[in-house]
Amino acid sequence: MKEFELERGEHVIKQVRKHWFLFLIELLPYAILALLPFSLPALLSFIPAITNYGINIDFSAPIGRALLGIWLLLVWTVAWGAFTKYFLNVWVLTNSRIVDIEQVNFFNREVSSLFLNRVQDVTTTINGIIPSLLDIGDINVQSAGAVNEFHMRGIPIPNRMRDLILKYVPENDGNGT
Amino acid sequence: MTQEPLHLFQSPSELFDGFTTISTASIVSYSLYVVFAIWAIYSAVATYHWLKYSHASSIAFPAIGIHLLVSFALIALALSGNLFL
Numbered sequence: 001m002k003e004f005e006l007e008r009g010e011h012v013i014k015q016v017r018k019h020w021f022l023f024l025i026e027l028l029p030y031a032i033l034a035l036l037p038f039s040l041p042a043l044l045s046f047i048p049a050i051t052n053y054g055i056n057i058d059f060s061a062p063i064g065r066a067l068l069g070i071w072l073l074l075v076w077t078v079a080w081g082a083f084t085k086y087f088l089n090v091w092v093l094t095n096s097r098i099v100d101i102e103q104v105n106f107f108n109r110e111v112s113s114l115f116l117n118r119v120q121d122v123t124t125t126i127n128g129i130i131p132s133l134l135d136i137g138d139i140n141v142q143s144a145g146a147v148n149e150f151h152m153r154g155i156p157i158p159n160r161m162r163d164l165i166l167k168y169v170p171e172n173d174g175n176g177t
Numbered sequence: 178m179t180q181e182p183l184h185l186f187q188s189p190s191e192l193f194d195g196f197t198t199i200s201t202a203s204i205v206s207y208s209l210y211v212v213f214a215i216w217a218i219y220s221a222v223a224t225y226h227w228l229k230y231s232h233a234s235s236i237a238f239p240a241i242g243i244h245l246l247v248s249f250a251l252i253a254l255a256l257s258g259n260l261f262l
Contacts, residue, residue: 067205
């Protein structure tokens with residue numbers, strides 16, 4: 001791990017990313033944008049004033065191909081950027097802490113840790129039809145000081161992740177430490 | 178006083194001949210340069226993040242490879258138009 005050094009005796013138990021279905025939903029606007037040029041003549045036919053412009057759209061002409069290529073290249077590149085961001089956002093559970101690595105934007109990366117001995121409560125939420133069917137949910141981890149509160153949104157099988165976190169939370173020694 | 182034929186003033190539009198000769202094709206070609214430059218910078222930045230932060234994941238190189246492959250296919254489409262259509 002480049003973002004954080006594992007301490008002596010510390011090892012990674014699980015890495016979790018947002019559920020793939022949520023990523024697919026994020027990709028939907030790009031898919032619509034990619035299909036837009038092909039459906040443009042049909043869409044323009046609904047507006048009588050500019051119907052004739054739709055007839056002139058010809059992707060077999062050199063300029064039409066160039067414009068189509070430019071458009072698809074831009075959409076593809078931005079969609080790939082979205083995948084990059086999706087992949088680089090990750091939660092890491094080790095045997096002593098939870099690390100939240102968030103790629104906010106390019107060149108904007110946040111890494112925060114919550115040590116498991118400070119964990120007081122772990123709550124899971126599954127809300128909605130599709131999340132219930134696909135077992136997608138949120139985990140809220142509350143720490144002792146209530147300063148660090150971790151939210152894991154849209155992770156797969158949140159109950160299993162909660163159990164895994166609780167398994168590694170050390171027993172309270174009675175002093176709140 | 179000699180009578181000389183009147184000459185019209187040079188019309189303002191002729192002063193801008195250099196601008197008026199810009200064709201649609203040259204606008205498209207300049208657009209291609211701009212888009213390719215944006216693509217190259219964006220791809221370089223994203224690739225840098227993949228290589229630096231993907232923790233040597235086995236997905237990093239296939240992801241970069243697929244991006245380049247699809248991008249080159251689309252660039253070929255934009256330049257030649259002989260692919261796909």
